Ligand SMILES: Nc1ncnc2c1ncn2[C@@H]1O[C@H](COP(=O)(O)OP(=O)(O)OP(=O)(O)O)[C@@H](O)[C@H]1O
C-alpha cells in the first residue's frame with residue numbers, strides 16, 4: 001500500500017465538483033507532482049489529504065491512516081507548505097518558526113538548531129528578529145517554506161512552494177529538499193507552475209476540472225506525444241487550419257495566437273508547409289516534446305495563462 | 317489529548333501580540349478608570365450616604381467585571397483574525413487536537429483579563445475600601461473563573477464567525493446588554509422583573525456579585541445581592557458548559 005492512497009475522491013462546493021472522482025497512489029520516497037490549470041482542484045486535494053477539509057465520497061489514506069477517522073495521526077506524519085502566506089505578521093521571523101517547532105513538540109534546543117539551519121537555507125539569517133509585517137512578499141514566501149521544512153515529516157505537501165521566488169532561493173530550497181529526501185526518504189507531494197520542477201518529479205498527474213487526465217513519469221508523458229510539435233503563426237489561423245486538414249490531413253489545435261500540430265518528424269515536415277499552403281505564414285517554430293506540450297495537448301490551455309497567478313494575498 | 321507545549325506557545329503568542337499593540341493595552345486600562353472617575357464621581361452625591369458603600373466604591377466591582385468582559389470577549393477576536401489571515405490553518409494542520417487549540421485561546425483570554433483586573437485592584441485602597449491580602453487572593457481566584465466563563469462564551473460565538481466585521485457587530489450586541497444587566501452600575505433588584513430575568517442568566521451578573529462580596533463592606537442597599545455559593549455554582553457551571561460547546565464547535569467546523 002502506498003504512502004498516499006486516494007480512491008474515487010469527490011468534493012463539491014455548492015454542487016460544483018472541485019475534485020471529481022480522483023484516484024491515485026504515491027509510493028514511499030516518491031516525488032509526485034500535480035500539474036493543472038487554475039481551479040483544477042490541486043489545493044482542494046491537498047487540503048483533504050492534510051485533514052483541513054472534509055469530502056463527499058471516496059477514500060483518502062496518508063501513511064496508512066484514514067484522513068476522516070484518524071486526522072490526528074495523519075497530521076502527525078505530514079508537513080505542509082501552503083500556497084498562500086499564513087504567517088503571523090505581528091511576530092518576528094524567529095517567533096513564527098518557534099511557534100511551529102513547539103506545535104510539533106520539539107525541544108528548545110532542537111528548535112534552535114533547526115531554525116539556524118533553515119534560515120540559512122532560505123537566506124533570512126540576518127532577518128531573524130525582524131517583524132514579518134516588514135518583510136517583502138518574496139521574503140514572506142521564503143519564511144513560509146522554511147517553516148514547513150522545520151520538522152521532518154514523512155510526507156511533505158508542497159502547494160506551489162517556490163512560486164515568486166528568485167532563482168537563487170529556488171535552487172537552495174530544492175537542494176535542501178533533495179538532501180532531506182536522500183537522508184530521510186521523505187515522500188513529496190507537490191503542485192507547481194514551473195516545468196523544470198515538474199520534470200524533476202518521479203511521476204506527474206495532470207489534473208483538469210477535478211479529474212486526473214494523465215498520470216505517468218515525465219518521460220512517459222513526453223513519449224505519449226509521439227513526435228515534435230510545430231507552432232505556426234499565420235495571417236489567418238482559421239484558414240490555415242482548414243488547409244492543413246485538407247491538404248496534409250493534419251488536425252491543428254488552436255493555442256492563443258497560433259496553431260500547434262504534432263508530427264512525427266519536424267525537420268521533414270516544415271518544407272511541406274511552405275510547399276502546400278496558400279495562407280501567408282508569419283512564423284514557424286519546432287520543438288521536441290516537452291512537458292509543456294503534453295500539458296497543452298491534454299488540457300488545451302496555453303502555458304502563459306496557466307502561469308499568471310498571484311499567490312501572495314494582499315496586505316491589509 | 318492535550319499538548320502542553322502547544323498550549324504554552326499559543327498563549328505566549330497571544331501575550332506577545334497583546335503587548336506589541338500598545339493601543340490595545342492603553343484602552344483596556346484607561347477605559348475603566350474613565351468610568352470610575354467620570355461616572356462614579358457624577359453619581360456619588362446623588363445617592364444616600366447610608367447605603368453600605370458610596371457610589372464610587374459600589375461600581376468598582378462592576379468596572380472590574382466590565383474590564384474582564386471586554387478583554388475576554390475581544391481576545392477571542394483572534395480566532396476570527398487567524399481564520400481571515402490564514403494563520404488558523406497553520407494551527408489546524410499541526411498534530412495537536414482541536415481541544416488543545418481551544419484551551420490555548422481560552423487560557424490566553426483568561427490570563428489577559430485577570431492581568432488587567434489585577435491592575436485595577438490597585439484602585440480599591442485609593443477609594444477607601446478595606447482591602448487586605450486575603451481579599452486580593454480571593455479576587456484573583458474569582459476573577460479567574462469569571463474570565464474563564466466569559467472567554468469561553470466569546471470563543472463559542474467566535475467559532476461561528478468568519479469576518480471581523482461580523483465579529484464586531486455580534487459581540488457588541490452581546491457585550492453591552494451583558495454589561496448593563498450585570499448589576500455593575502445599579503443593583504439588579506432595581507430593574508423591572510423581565511430584565512431581572514435576563515440578569516439571572518447573565519454570567520457577568522454572578523461574577524460582579526461575587527466581586528461585591530469580596531470588595532464591599534456589606535449591609536445597606538449597595539452590596540452583594542445573592543449568596544456567594546450561588547455565584548460560584550453558576551459561574552463554574554457556565555464556564556464548563558461553554559468550554560465544552562466551544563470545543564465541540566471547533567471540532568466540527570473546518
Ligand atoms: N472555499 C471554497 N468555496 C467554494 N468554492 C471553492 C472553495 N475553494 C475552492 N473552490 C473551487 O474549487 C475549485 C478548485 O479549487 P482549488 O483551489 O483546488 O484549485 P487549484 O487547482 O489549487 O488552483 P490554483 O492553481 O489556482 O491554486 C475552483 O473552481 C474553486 O473555485
Ligand SMILES: [Mg+2]
Nearest residue numbers: 042043044083
Ligand atoms: Mg491551489
